[in-house]
Amino acid sequence: MTSQTPPQRITKSYVDRLSTPATGQAFVRDTELKGFAVRVTSSGAKSFILEKRIDGKVKRLTLGRYPELTVEQARKEAHKLLGHIAVGRNPAAEKKQEALQGTTLKKAFDDFVKTRKNLKERTLYDYRRLMNVVFTDWQDKAMTSISKDMVSKRHNKIGSERGEAYANLAMRFLRALFNFAIAQYEYGNGHSILRENPVMRLTQTRAWYRVDRRQTVIKPHQLTPWYQAVISLKQDPISSQSALVADYLLFLLFTGLRRQEAATLKWSDIDLDDRSFTLKDTKNREPLTLPLTDFVFNLLQSRKAVENSEYVFAGEGKAGYLIEPRRQVQKIIQLSDVSFTLHDLRRTFITIAESIDISAYALKRLVNHKMTNDVTAGYIVSDVERLRKPMEQISIQLLRYCKVDEEKKILQFPIPRHT
Structure with a gap:
């Protein structure tokens, strides 16, 4: 349930005095800056927002929570966004695009597991082990920041430390993860956040290790x-x-x-x-x-x-x-x-x-x-x-x-x- 309060000049003392709604959320709009408002939820959380028509639709942009963001900081941020909108930019789309570009390897893996519901338990175990052992220091890296050179160096490192077959296995897994990300994470125009799969460097340079299939038996x-x-x-x-x-x-x-x-x-x-x-x-x-x-x-x-x-x-x-x-x-x-x-x-x-x-x-x-x-x-x-x-x-x-x-x-x- 949303309740509306008559417009007020939003100040620090006014925000501090705002009462908490029994249910839902309440909005108080500023009398000086059109579209600028403060939102209060039933949990007592207060945040600043900006409402503006963008591309023919009214969009509600969250500026930040109070008191982490002061009233004056929020007002300046609202002014800046209004300026961006005035010259044809879409802050909401840009924010979403920025979030997509920051998609980490761990985020992609979690989404990969959720999407691939038919993965066998052993396969899932092997994938998680690779994430935790081989790519543990890459988990919080944005996928857009993982370069071809990084892939090549990591492939060589795994090969020297854990064996050539294991290095190939790890990179086949990483290749699958990037292929998933290329299809999964797209901007509003339908273009992927990733231009290409960096693991393809190993194929293009013929850098995959030649590992003969095991033929061992008990004689x-x-x-x-x-x-x-x-x-x-x-x-x-x-x-x-x-x-x-x-x-x-x-x-x-x-x-x-x-x-x-x-x-x-x-x-x-x-x-x-x-x-x-x-x-x-x-x-x-x-x-x-x-x-x-x-x-x-x-x-x-x-x-x-x-x-x-x-x-x-x-x-x-x-x-x-x-x-x-x-x-x-x-x-x-x-x-x-x-x-x-x-x-x-x-x-x-x-x-x-x-x-x-x-x-x-x-x-x-x-x-x-x-x-x-x-x-x-x-x-x-x-x-x-x-x-x-x-x-x-x-x-x-x-x-x-x-x-x-x-x-x-x-x-x-x-x-x-x-x-």
Whole structure:
């Protein structure tokens, strides 16, 4: 609700005496300077405004709050703006333009996250980490002030300190953020506040690091010591998470899943009666149902007997599921003398499958790779039962290399009794 008070000559003593409206806001207009007024809200806040017709519409410009801005300062500011308007300038548009030009990297990132509602949790985690680790000193910088030279120097700095692949990753993220800003922040005439994306300097000068795609796998002769080290992790008395991490690593190897797909798997996604499980949130956003081999079925049964979380591989953090078990992975590397990453387990699964001549179509379906350019693949329907045999064949071959008792198919791990 807005109330109007008869015009008065606005002075400091008058503003000090102004009473607070019960609701809404009240305006007192100045008798000397047309358009100049003071506004009082129900919270008691007082501010100076200027009302003037600009481009055919009455605009209300806020000059500042009282007492931070004195009456005389506000009156001078009102005079100055009236002069600008008289020569055809639009102070409101200029103020908006100035605010847009000051859009910081952090502001752009926050808006980017709000707009891109379908970002996966892991992707969002990686982006936030880049903002807080790599671009922490740029967060409060205006995007218009981040130059091509700054980008080049930062790319080189990250490459020397954190590795070339990480430097490329960071700059691909920054490029995406600038592309978003170019489309998101425009002046009233439709022109972007940014003339171009400064990260394009890396492309124009061919400065991107050449990083070959990782091709590392656990070789067949390395699987036995690796497997033994993983099993020994189950006996680790230091951490209660160690046995869970061991099962997680085995699950990755024997299913070929991506680490995030396995980590976020819930018990509600698993059908032990049907011996199958469903991935609802995959990288290509297509749900996939896969069979459980004997080995994985037994592993999950043992895990279910000792777990009470909704997640199969529960974590101790806020997410609820397992996040980056670096300490346990490092311990396995030390015990087995086999260096590996979590994604190496997926590559190992695929390599073993190819070595025993699993159908290319079956393998692509098992690891959820798209076959968009293959016309024949479009006519093939691979349901869970048709995938059961190739999945079991891969499992058997892995067990041979791991030298697990082939009759039992899985070591019978002791299940702790609840007291």
